[in-house]
Amino acid sequence: MSTPTRPGTETPAEADTAARAAAGGPADHADLAIRASGLHKAYGSHVAVGSVDLEVRRGEVFGVLGPNGAGKTTTIEILEGFRHRSGGSVSVLGEDPGQAGRAWRNRIGIVQQSGTDHEGWRVGELVEQIGLCYSDPLPVREALELVDLADRPKALLGSLSGGQRRRLDLALAVVGRPELLFLDEPTTGLDPQARRDCWHMIERLRDEGTTVLLTTHYLDEAERLADRVAVLAGGRVREVAPPAELGGGDAGTEVSWREDGRTRTVTTAEVGPVLEELRARLGADVPGLEIRRPSLESRYLRLIEDAGRDRAGEDTHERSRTR
Ligand SMILES: Nc1ncnc2c1ncn2[C@@H]1O[C@H](COP(=O)(O)OP(=O)(O)OP(=O)(O)O)[C@@H](O)[C@H]1O
Structure with missing residues (x-):
């Protein structure tokens, strides 16, 4: 599998930010890819997210853990600009996702939990079409190589296995060379080898400076990938720490x-x-x-x-x- 290349290389400021993120040191606002304060979401009288405070530094892999129904997907979809919040303030790459336009969307990549739904499309066509939404997309072949689907560009989506569709979702998320990648349970349904391939891909993206926010129920995944994790429970962040220090180390x-x-x-x-x-x-x-x-x-x-x-x-x- 080849690695996607971003135009330009890391600046000293980016390198410094990544080093500080890795060291767990304090971040100022310019260092932050995501900042949420008092993020609140209610569906009628049902409070899905009570009050979430989050700071994700540029260049880090940030994991969100929490039991079913804790509010992870709701939170991530608000950060992606796909759901309206009921309260609180949110900044993602310096903009409010509720107001941000196409230029902002160009800078983020998304893998949602529900997965792709374009049964009649062919794999390569879909990657190409999604790539057209971005100013500097990866070549289709490169995006497919990243997820080990380079041999199936002509396959209909309806003929792919669940794991292959998940991998295609990942290709669609990275085809625009995002600065910030949202991955909602990216390896659910993947076999052990495909999970590890996905981990390698995330590590390579991180090494190139991509910020990654991922939710997962797999603690080994969080331990392996995340620089820091937040535990969400009952609609609140209970703790944020590097995996080795979570819960008091x-x-x-x-x-x-x-x-x-x-x-x-x-x-x-x-x-x-x-x-x-x-x-x-x-x-x-x-x-x-x-x-x-x-x-x-x-x-x-x-x-x-x-x-x-x-x-x-x-x-x-x-x-x-x-x-
Ligand atoms: N569209 C909706 N309308 C009403 N309630 C919703 C809606 N979407 C989510 N909820 C509720 O909000 C709460 C949080 O759901 P959410 O999907 O964010 O949790 P989650 O942490 O992602 O769970 P899981 O780990 O199962 O994916 C749950 O109680 C859920 O039932």
Whole structure:
């Protein structure tokens, strides 16, 4: 697969921004590809997104995690300019997506959850047509090579497998060489090899300076790709952090050892003092020592459980207040 090329190379300012994004340092507004503050969306009396604050830096891959119904798609579609928000302020590449015009749309790429729906079209024709919407599209063959569909330009969309259609969606999203790519569950339905190919593609785009906002239910995907992730639950952002630091990083690390013929285990957020105490008591080579750090999955699930408890508390408070 070949790599898409963007006109011009990275400027020192872009390189600096990407380095700061990777380091997790503070971003000023010029560094931000996306800025949402108090983003709110209600359908009638149903609040889909309560109040979301988000800052996505230029050049980073930013993951949005959250359970079904948390408001991920609603949020991403507002950022894409496909849904109206009910409140809050939003800036995407410096413009309000609710007002932005064609020049702005030229700068973003989108893979939606629902996927492509043009049964009677041929793969190459569709990529070419979508490419015509952009000022400097990738050649059709290059876009198809990116997603391993270069051998199927004449195939009808109706004849593609679910995974192949998903890959075509990705080709359509990148054919305009976007500065900012929105990927809503991009690898759902892909086989393991195709998922990895998709990851490589996202990594290459990131290496070239493309900002990527992706939602996913696959925590290994977030861990592999995202510089930072936000956990959305109950219509609010619960935490934003690099995957390794989410939920307090080492909180809940299990330390096990053998003592008096039994395996003992403690769970701690401070591994150092526990090891010091064990070494002082049992010698430098602590028998049967094992340290298991909590996986992203267990830290994520804890955050979601905490969010559920907070919401239950808020509901109880609200009920007692309105009685
Ligand atoms: N058009 C709509 N009309 C009414 N309610 C909606 C509409 N779209 C979404 N919702 C509701 O808004 C909430 C958030 O939905 P959304 O699709 O944004 O969640 P999600 O986090 O993307 O979920 P999933 O992981 O299942 O894709 C849900 O309660 C959903 O039922």
